[in-house]
Structure formats: C-alpha cells, structure tokens
Amino acid sequence: MVNDMNDTTRMVDGASLDASTMHPPRPGPQPPTRVRGPVSDAGIAPTGNEANDAHPVIIDVENLNVFYGDFHAVKDVTLPIRQNEITALIGPSGCGKSTVLRCFNRMNDLIETARVEGKVEYHGVDLYGKNVDPVEVRRHVGMVFQKPNPFPKSIYDNIAFGPKIAGYKDSMDDLVEETLHKAALWDEVKDKLGESAFALSGGQQQRLCIARAIATNPDVVLMDEPASALDPIATLRIEELMYDLKKDYSIVIVTHNMQQAARVSDRTAFFTVEVGEGGQRTGNLVEFNHTSNLFTNPNEQETEDYITGRFG
Amino acid sequence: MATRPTRTQKATREAVQRALEGRRIEPGAVIFRLLLLTMLLSLLLILIVLLADIFIGAWPTLRHRGFDFVFSGLSLNPETAGVFTGIVGSLAIALFVVLLAIPIGVGAAVYLEEYASDNHFTRWIDTTVRNLAGVPSIVFGLLGLTMFVVVINTIGLGGSTGGKNVIAAGITMAALVLPIVIITSAEAIRAVPFTIREAGYGVGATKWEVIRSHVLPSAFPGILTGTVLTLARAFGETAPLLVIGVATGFFSASADATFFDKLTGPYTALPVIVFSWSRQTDPAFAETLAPAAITVLLVILFALNAVAIYFRNKFEKRW
Numbered sequence: 197m198v199n200d201m202n203d204t205t206r207m208v209d210g211a212s213l214d215a216s217t218m219h220p221p222r223p224g225p226q227p228p229t230r231v232r233g234p235v236s237d238a239g240i241a242p243t244g245n246e247a248n249d250a251h252p253v254i255i256d257v258e259n260l261n262v263f264y265g266d267f268h269a270v271k272d273v274t275l276p277i278r279q280n281e282i283t284a285l286i287g288p289s290g291c292g293k294s295t296v297l298r299c300f301n302r303m304n305d306l307i308e309t310a311r312v313e314g315k316v317e318y319h320g321v322d323l324y325g326k327n328v329d330p331v332e333v334r335r336h337v338g339m340v341f342q343k344p345n346p347f348p349k350s351i352y353d354n355i356a357f358g359p360k361i362a363g364y365k366d367s368m369d370d371l372v373e374e375t376l377h378k379a380a381l382w383d384e385v386k387d388k389l390g391e392s393a394f395a396l397s398g399g400q401q402q403r404l405c406i407a408r409a410i411a412t413n414p415d416v417v418l419m420d421e422p423a424s425a426l427d428p429i430a431t432l433r434i435e436e437l438m439y440d441l442k443k444d445y446s447i448v449i450v451t452h453n454m455q456q457a458a459r460v461s462d463r464t465a466f467f468t469v470e471v472g473e474g475g476q477r478t479g480n481l482v483e484f485n486h487t488s489n490l491f492t493n494p495n496e497q498e499t500e501d502y503i504t505g506r507f508g
Numbered sequence: 509m510a511t512r513p514t515r516t517q518k519a520t521r522e523a524v525q526r527a528l529e530g531r532r533i534e535p536g537a538v539i540f541r542l543l544l545l546t547m548l549l550s551l552l553l554i555l556i557v558l559l560a561d562i563f564i565g566a567w568p569t570l571r572h573r574g575f576d577f578v579f580s581g582l583s584l585n586p587e588t589a590g591v592f593t594g595i596v597g598s599l600a601i602a603l604f605v606v607l608l609a610i611p612i613g614v615g616a617a618v619y620l621e622e623y624a625s626d627n628h629f630t631r632w633i634d635t636t637v638r639n640l641a642g643v644p645s646i647v648f649g650l651l652g653l654t655m656f657v658v659v660i661n662t663i664g665l666g667g668s669t670g671g672k673n674v675i676a677a678g679i680t681m682a683a684l685v686l687p688i689v690i691i692t693s694a695e696a697i698r699a700v701p702f703t704i705r706e707a708g709y710g711v712g713a714t715k716w717e718v719i720r721s722h723v724l725p726s727a728f729p730g731i732l733t734g735t736v737l738t739l740a741r742a743f744g745e746t747a748p749l750l751v752i753g754v755a756t757g758f759f760s761a762s763a764d765a766t767f768f769d770k771l772t773g774p775y776t777a778l779p780v781i782v783f784s785w786s787r788q789t790d791p792a793f794a795e796t797l798a799p800a801a802i803t804v805l806l807v808i809l810f811a812l813n814a815v816a817i818y819f820r821n822k823f824e825k826r827w
Binding site: 301303306331332335338340341347348357361408409411 | 625626701703704705706707708709710711712713714717721722725726
C-alpha cells in the first residue's frame with residue numbers, strides 16, 4: 197500500500213513538472229506539491245482538515261434509497277458531507293456513486309422514472325421537501341460533469357449565463373473576471389472571452405465548466421468524474437483547482453481513480469454493487485472514513501480488496 | 509490431436525511477404541461498384557436531360573424578353589405575357605406559410621420533444637403527424653375547398669371569388685407543410701445533446717430557460733434548413749391550388765382595385781401558370797413560355813435552397 201502511494205506521488209511530481217514546463221505563465225503561486233496534501237512520502241499526512249471534525253455537516257444523507265422504475269439503484273446510504281472539505285465517492289462501475297451525487301442537487305429529477313426515498317438535508321432543509329424548487333437547489337449546489345460540456349457560446353457567456361438567470365445585477369464583466377481568476381483560467385482566456393468555448397482544450401473546457409459552476413456563487417460543488425476525459429496534466433490542474441476551491445466551497449467528487457481520491461479528498465466513501473436475486477445490481481455504501489484512514493487502514497475487507505486492486 | 513502450427517512457427521521473411529503482398533481482385537465487388545456508378549450516372553443523366561430540355565425551350569423567350577418576362581403580368585398575347593402575377597401569388601402564399609406553418613410547427617415540435625411525456629397519446633400524435641406528411645397534397649386541396657374557402661367566405665373575406673382566393677390558398681399550403689415543419693423541427697431539437705441541457709439545469713436554469721437559451725439556439729440551424737425547404741415545397745405545389753380554385757386563365761385586377769380587392773380577388777401562382785400555359789393550344793405558350801416560366805420557378809427554388817444552406821453554414825460555423 198505504501199508503495200502504491202509512493203508511486204502515486206512520483207506520478208504527480210512528474211506530471212506537474214511537465215505541466216509547469218508546458219505552461220510557464222501559471223497564474224499565482226501554486227506549488228503543485230500542494231496537491232499532495234493528503235499523501236506524503238510517508239504515505240499518509242494530515243490534510244489540515246482531517247483531524248477537524250468541527251467542520252459542520254452541510255449535506256446530511258440518511259437511509260437514502262434511489263429507484264429507477266422498479267430498479268433499486270442505491271440502498272440505504274448514510275453519509276454526512278462536511279463544509280469546506282472534499283468528499284470523494286469511489287467504487288466500481290454501477291455502484292451508484294453518481295446516482296447518489298445527483299441526489300444532492302436533484303439532477304435525478306431529469307429522469308422521469310427516478311424516485312428518491314430517505315433523507316437528504318442541506319443545512320437541515322429536506323432537499324426533497326414538498327415546497328423545494330429544484331431550480332433553487334441547483335443554484336446552491338452547482339455541478340461539473342464527466343465530459344466537459346460548455347455551452348456552444350462564448351467563454352464569457354458560459355460564465356455569465358448562470359448569474360444572469362439568477363438575476364445578478366452588478367457588473368457582469370467583474371464577475372466573469374473574478375470567477376475566471378478563481379478557476380485559474382483568467383490568464384489563459386482573458387484575450388479571447390468572446391471566442392467560442394469549444395476553441396479551448398479539453399482541460400481548459402473543464403476548468404471553464406468549473407468556473408461556470410462557481411459563477412452562481414454556490415455553496416457546494418458536485419463533480420461527477422470531472423477528470424476522467426482528460427490527460428494526466430489537465431487532471432492535475434483540475435485537482436489543484438479543487439484543492440484551492442475548498443476554502444470557499446464544499447466539494448463532492450465522484451471518481452473512478454483511487455489515486456485521485458487519495459490525492460485530493462479529505463473523506464472518502466467507498467461503494468460497491470450487491471448482486472441480488474434475479475441479477476439486480478444495487479449499489480450500497482461499504483465504508484465512509486477519513487481518506488487517509490480508508491486508504492491505509494480500512495475497516496472493511498471489501499474496501500481493502502478494492503483499494504489494493506484485488507477486485508474492481 | 510494434431511496441433512496446428514502457429515503463425516509464429518511458420519513465419520519466415522519470405523513466407524510473410526508472400527502472405528501479405530499481392531492484390532486481391534473480387535469480380536463481384538467490381539461489378540457491384542460499376543452497377544452503383546451506373547445508377548448514379550443515369551440519375552444525373554435524367555436530371556441533365558430534363559434541365560437541358562427546359563432551358564432550350566426557354567432560351568428564346570429569356571433572351572428576347574429577359575426581365576420583361578419576369579416582371580410582366582398575365583396576357584392573352586404571347587408577346588407580352590409574363591409571370592409576375594404568379595410570382596406575386598406564390599410569394600403571398602409563401603408569406604402565409606411563414607406566418608402560420610412555421611410558428612405553429614416549431615411550437616408543436618418544442619412541445620412534443622420537451623414537454624409532452626412519453627405516453628400512448630403523444631406517440632399516437634407523433635405517428636399521425638408522420639402520416640400526415642405523407643398524405644397526397646390534393647387531399648389538402650379538398651380540405652381547403654371544403655373548409656378554409658367556406659370559413660373565409662363566412663367571415664367576410666370571400667371578396668369577388670367567394671373565398672377561392674389567396675388567403676384560402678395560403679392557409680391550405682400552410683396546413684400541407686405543417687407536418688413537415690413539425691418533423692424537421694422535432695428532429696433538430698432531438699439532436700441537441702443531453703449534455704447541453706444538463707449543463708443548463710446544472711447552473712440553475714428552469715426548463716424554459718434551458719429551452720430558450722440552449723436548446724432552441726442549438727437546434728436553430730436544423731429548424732431553419734427544414735423550414736426553408738418546406739417553403740420551397742409550398743412554392744412548387746400545384747395540385748391543391750387547382751382544387752381550391754386558383755385562376756387558370758387570364759385575369760387582371762381593375763385599376764382602382766384596393767388592397768383588399770386584390771387580396772380577396774382571383775390569384776394565380778407560378779406553378780399554376782406553368783400548368784395552364786402548357787395546356788394552351790397556341791405553341792407560343794406551350795412550347796416557349798411554359799419552359800421559360802419553369803426556369804423562373806427553378807431559379808427561385810434553387811435560390812431558396814441556397815439561402816437554406818447559407819444560413820445553416822453560417823449558424824453552424826459560429827461556434
């Protein structure tokens with residue numbers, strides 16, 4: 197396990213070296229080593245947040261069950277998401293981690309047959325309460341998707357759309373600039389704000405999507421495998437960005453990449469698939485813990501099998 | 509059991525070269541390819557012969573009369589007869605199509621694709637619309653005659669023609685192309701990727717905002733292409749107009765006719781002029797003026813298609 201971690205660390209260092217040679221004018225002082233937060237040469241390190249259970253719970257999930265028609269997709273998930281932390285949801289394909297993530301901003305509502313049972317409370321308010329407007333929920337809980345999906349509009353309009361429909365009245369130019377700074381994209385795009393977002397590289401597009409998500413000033417940012425379509429360098433930059441953003445936001449990330457979870461997250465939830473009778477595959481939460489604990493000293497045999505690569 | 513020697517065991521440089529080199533000739537493939545090419549060429553040949561025949565017939569008129577032919581009204585004298593009355597009639601019909609069929613059609617398509625839930629009723633509507641698109645145009649002519657003409661006459665827009673005027677023709681033509689507008693618009697809307705909608709909802713847009721700001725702009729080039737092509741269809745249709753009483757002979761509006769008189773009076777359309785001229789016994793009409801009118805019609809149709817292509821490219825290239 198420790199060896200695994202060292203490999204990871206080396207990979208990160210190598211990649212970041214490349215990244216800095218390829219993009220010399222990096223905005224602001226961002227030592228790439230910061231990404232290694234949770235992982236040091238020793239294999240484990242405090243994240244700065246890790247011992248701090250004082251971070252209040254921002255989204256409280258209890259006994260969450262999700263169904264698509266008759267299909268029971270996720271079973272009995274209980275999971276507190278804490279403020280200003282990065283919470284990673286990991287597990288094999290089909291384990292329901294994306295489904296759980298999409299309950300946090302009611303994105304599941306877009307699927308006609310989806311049904312959610314159990315408690316999803318945001319600051320104590322039931323997100324699935326009778327009078328809750330999913331549109332308002334999504335302004336508080338932003339989202340970044342697996343494939344970069346900028347609007348087929350200019351870079352500027354990609355950022356400005358969310359605030360505009362939310363009724364933002366102050367200077368839009370200032371907001372766009374501030375948001376792009378936050379997303380560490382300003383220096384790369386400041387001269388081409390009017391150009392199509394599709395003119396950007398995949399990694400830049402994804403950072404634009406992150407910028408778009410934070411432009412509406414959300415509280416929580418959900419990321420559904422945000423780096424799975426990107427190369428290692430672009431991935432690294434996304435991870436750096438996430439690490440910066442957790443000062444202001446709470447982040448929940450779904451990832452297939454265990455090293456990524458180990459690198460960026462404070463807490464990790466490990467999901468698996470249970471194959472029931474009749475071949476129904478239902479996802480359930482196996483273990484939720486501090487990332488360093490989960491990766492070095494998992495409580496469950498299943499977790500250990502997965503993170504050591506014996507399964508999945 | 510004897511094991512087959514593996515490729516690696518047999519591989520020498522010569523053996524591999526023998527195996528990899530040499531061109532294979534498949535007689536079937538060659539014949540099939542020639543057959544396909546023949547089909548394509550015969551299609552082109554038919555088109556070229558058709559166009560050449562029309563153009564040869566039209567050339568003397570177009571050369572001697574030029575724009576005078578395009579901008580002259582109907583006349584019993586082949587020396588002065590022109591197609592302008594028909595162009596005006598066709599444009600008026602097209603205007604009705606633009607004003608009626610496009611908003612109704614696009615609106616119906618947006619509702620079907622974005623709002624209607626997927627149940628038996630919407631699937632039934634979808635099938636019906638598709639079937640309507642295949643209904644022969646003359647049937648729409650009967651609809652126009654028994655319904656639109658009567659209604660227009662009842663509400664006092666009948667004028668001197670008793671309802672058999674360009675208003676009835678325009679509404680009939682709009683009804684004729686409506687299913688096509690719905691189908692092409694629905695397809696353009698369906699082609700907008702789900703990820704764009706997801707992105708819109710993700711930043712807190714309502715359904716209406718997602719449709720207005722993302723779905724419709726993305727679908728716009730497709731909708732535009734479809735609707736311009738339906739406009740071309742409306743321009744070229746003849747049969748329904750004949751059924752609902754288009755003027756096939758000579759007429760002219762009196763000098764003191766008001767706009768209302770002209771709107772409700774007799775009218776004709778470009779393809780109808782082609783139809784009536786080609787039935788004339790006077791060879792000057794049938795053999796020279798009819799091809800010239802066809803040429804004008806074709807030029808307008810090609811121009812409409814060119815506009816459709818131009819706009820599609822323009823809006824697709826933008827992003």
